[in-house]
Amino acid sequence: MTTDVLNDHDSHEGEHHDDHKMTGIKRWLYTTNHKDIGSMYLWFSFIMFLIGGALAMVIRAELFQPGLQIVEPDFFNQLTTVHGLIMVFGAIMPAFVGFANWMLPMMIGAPDMALPRLNNWSFWILPFAFAILIGSFFMESGAPNFGWTFYAPLSTTYSNGSTAFFVFAVHIMGISSIMGAINIVVTIMNMRAPGMTYMKMPLFVWTFFITAYLLIAVMPILAGVVTMLLTDTYFGTSFFDAAGGGDPVLFQHIFWFFGHPEVYIMILPAFGIVSTIIPAFSRKKLFGYSSMVYATASIAFLSFIVWAHHMFTTGMPLFGELFFMYCTMLIAVPTGVKVFNWMATMWRGSMTFETPMLFSIAFVILFTIGGFSGLMLALTPVDFQYHDTYFVVAHFHYVLVTGSLFSIFAGAYYWLPKWTGYMYNETLGKVHFWCSLISVNLLFFPMHFLGLAGMPRRIPDYALQFADFNKWVSIGGFAFGLSQLIFLVVVIKCIRGGEKAPAKPWEGAEGLEWTVASPAPYHTFTTPPKID
Amino acid sequence: MKQDMEKETEQNVQQKNSKVIKKLMLIVFGMFGFGFALVPLYDVFCDITGLNGKTNDVAAVYSAGDIDTSRTITVQFITRTAKGIPWQFNPVINEVKVHPGEMKFVKFYAKNESDRDIVGQAVPSVSPGLAAAYFQKIECFCFTQQPLQANEEIEMGLQFYVDLELPEEITTLTLSYTLYDITGKVDS
Numbered sequence A: 001m002t003t004d005v006l007n008d009h010d011s012h013e014g015e016h017h018d019d020h021k022m023t024g025i026k027r028w029l030y031t032t033n034h035k036d037i038g039s040m041y042l043w044f045s046f047i048m049f050l051i052g053g054a055l056a057m058v059i060r061a062e063l064f065q066p067g068l069q070i071v072e073p074d075f076f077n078q079l080t081t082v083h084g085l086i087m088v089f090g091a092i093m094p095a096f097v098g099f100a101n102w103m104l105p106m107m108i109g110a111p112d113m114a115l116p117r118l119n120n121w122s123f124w125i126l127p128f129a130f131a132i133l134i135g136s137f138f139m140e141s142g143a144p145n146f147g148w149t150f151y152a153p154l155s156t157t158y159s160n161g162s163t164a165f166f167v168f169a170v171h172i173m174g175i176s177s178i179m180g181a182i183n184i185v186v187t188i189m190n191m192r193a194p195g196m197t198y199m200k201m202p203l204f205v206w207t208f209f210i211t212a213y214l215l216i217a218v219m220p221i222l223a224g225v226v227t228m229l230l231t232d233t234y235f236g237t238s239f240f241d242a243a244g245g246g247d248p249v250l251f252q253h254i255f256w257f258f259g260h261p262e263v264y265i266m267i268l269p270a271f272g273i274v275s276t277i278i279p280a281f282s283r284k285k286l287f288g289y290s291s292m293v294y295a296t297a298s299i300a301f302l303s304f305i306v307w308a309h310h311m312f313t314t315g316m317p318l319f320g321e322l323f324f325m326y327c328t329m330l331i332a333v334p335t336g337v338k339v340f341n342w343m344a345t346m347w348r349g350s351m352t353f354e355t356p357m358l359f360s361i362a363f364v365i366l367f368t369i370g371g372f373s374g375l376m377l378a379l380t381p382v383d384f385q386y387h388d389t390y391f392v393v394a395h396f397h398y399v400l401v402t403g404s405l406f407s408i409f410a411g412a413y414y415w416l417p418k419w420t421g422y423m424y425n426e427t428l429g430k431v432h433f434w435c436s437l438i439s440v441n442l443l444f445f446p447m448h449f450l451g452l453a454g455m456p457r458r459i460p461d462y463a464l465q466f467a468d469f470n471k472w473v474s475i476g477g478f479a480f481g482l483s484q485l486i487f488l489v490v491v492i493k494c495i496r497g498g499e500k501a502p503a504k505p506w507e508g509a510e511g512l513e514w515t516v517a518s519p520a521p522y523h524t525f526t527t528p529p530k531i532d
Numbered sequence B: 001m002k003q004d005m006e007k008e009t010e011q012n013v014q015q016k017n018s019k020v021i022k023k024l025m026l027i028v029f030g031m032f033g034f035g036f037a038l039v040p041l042y043d044v045f046c047d048i049t050g051l052n053g054k055t056n057d058v059a060a061v062y063s064a065g066d067i068d069t070s071r072t073i074t075v076q077f078i079t080r081t082a083k084g085i086p087w088q089f090n091p092v093i094n095e096v097k098v099h100p101g102e103m104k105f106v107k108f109y110a111k112n113e114s115d116r117d118i119v120g121q122a123v124p125s126v127s128p129g130l131a132a133a134y135f136q137k138i139e140c141f142c143f144t145q146q147p148l149q150a151n152e153e154i155e156m157g158l159q160f161y162v163d164l165e166l167p168e169e170i171t172t173l174t175l176s177y178t179l180y181d182i183t184g185k186v187d188s
């Protein structure tokens, strides 16, 4: 792609970007600038990551040895529930929206997101949602204790009284996500620089485009199901109450009809980030670009017809079990296409191993392990054994932590020079990587065996034979938690200063974002670049 | 001149944007509605297929006719009281043998063991779920609410037959009743 950049940022007169001049807190409250909003999303998600991580540390401290030491079982349930909710809706998803805000306009040569004011709103309602969720720890009821999947009747008949706050918080998160997603779709459809056809868009843009559609399709379902929960709990309806003619299994169907696409919402953007970084450090073009686009689209489509693989043990008829088993295994095909394309991209490339690349390679390997355990869980007969054990916990932490989270780290290191104008400290970055890599595997790999041996998830105590493995898992957990403080140090140091970053600090990097200065000026591409 | 053009394209872009937004909002509201539509759809789907083990909640009509004496089906009864209802509740006999097409009458015993009046509601479910559509209740205490005064006891009847069309591979059915306290809901 050759580009002709005319985006000299002083060359536009008569524009009225008043937000530019504001200072202090007002700048952040009123800003409609995609870079400001992107930064806020990223910081927000990092803070949530630390809070959710702190909850996990308490969980692992309790599980360090058998018996009950630190917390009451009910509080333990609150910890696992809020940990899950914060990590999914507060850490992973906002981080990706942060990337979208920062990078999408620059990658498609647009001056900003299409709907800047909406953008401001979708960010600023988020802190309220999480204030409510986290605040419920300090209320009389206590925080939600029914699991991040909030199955009825745990969240209705047997709720500890936190359901209303929980529903309210989820509604706000949902509205924020929907507004963010609408913004992404409109931006990509209408703001591309002339000449950038759909099939010329970077794969990063494609994955966010498809993810945004998934969000628009399933977040309303989530809003619907929590609304039903609310009326069941407080207004006497019986959607999920068998006594009134409802069916609790229906809850699981509706929830997972949202829930499975949701897990792909958390991984497709990761695919986009990794597909940007691996070619850059292999100094080759991404292998099989168009097959990547189609694979992403087919994963998104298939994600709508596999939801009941979370429900194999609810007493489905044989036909249903077979149907959902085969559909689930089908997803492995486009996912495999992606993994092979990444490997083919690296094949015979002149590779270097800076921190973004290290995280990306770890992503490819460890995400694949998570995919394999997913395939095992997809086999109905064996899922009867694995369901609700630590094997499932191991599975989704491999895809979410060493998958989604590692891609976020990779992307952060990759674009930090563009964001701050300085190079991060490569040595510290590598220390962060190796500490994370070792501790994360110590943390999650033994969970596979614990699950196979029958240790149930979401229980604060366990049988003696699981003691040794749990001790190691907890040690891995503490080490992983501490390692993330290294990342915080790297980022702060990089913002403060360091070696000046050139416009394009990575030799093999491609894309419009590298044609503007580092740090990226407040306004970029006010005149669209030409692409041919 | 140049500014005019810019204005024009800006308007164009805004029109294009709002068109897309409108379409996307349509999806949003459509999917919100679809979430709720899943509730009746699920009921209909289960009604047709018997997927969730729900049995008929309107009395079936029995007409004496063929009885398939070549097959004998075991029908087991189990009962459960939901959390918070202080009743004793159990079947009088635990299982019966029945030929498809033959009518049977069995009894369930319930006693309110508390010193307040309570309205109970029994909710039936058949396992395996696919058999639910072939299990026909002619008369059942679960069709109505069951008020019991403090310490009152009662024997409640269930009259049923198993449909001739019951799939070959099914030889045992389990009918399970869960008893709920619905006093609060009845009052309001």
Ligand code: HEM
Pocket (backbone or CB within 6 Å): A149, A263, A264, A266, A267, A309, A310, A328, A329, A331, A332, A335, A370, A371, A372, A373, A374, A375, A377, A378, A379, A383, A386, A387, A388, A392, A395, A396, A399, A400, A403, A404
């Ligand atoms: C190769 C693709 C995948 C397959 C075949 C697969 C399959 C499964 C299956 C069958 C379960 C249910 C296990 C049970 O509860 O018994 C499950 C759970 C889960 N999966 Fe995956 N999965 C895949 C990829 C992913 C990805 C990419 C993510 C997210 C990034 C993910 C996140 C989850 C989560 C969060 C759960 C647990 C939900 C819960 O019960 O709390 N999976 N997976």
Ligand SMILES: [Cu+2]
Pocket (backbone or CB within 6 Å): A259, A260, A263, A306, A307, A309, A310
């Ligand atoms: Cu799933």
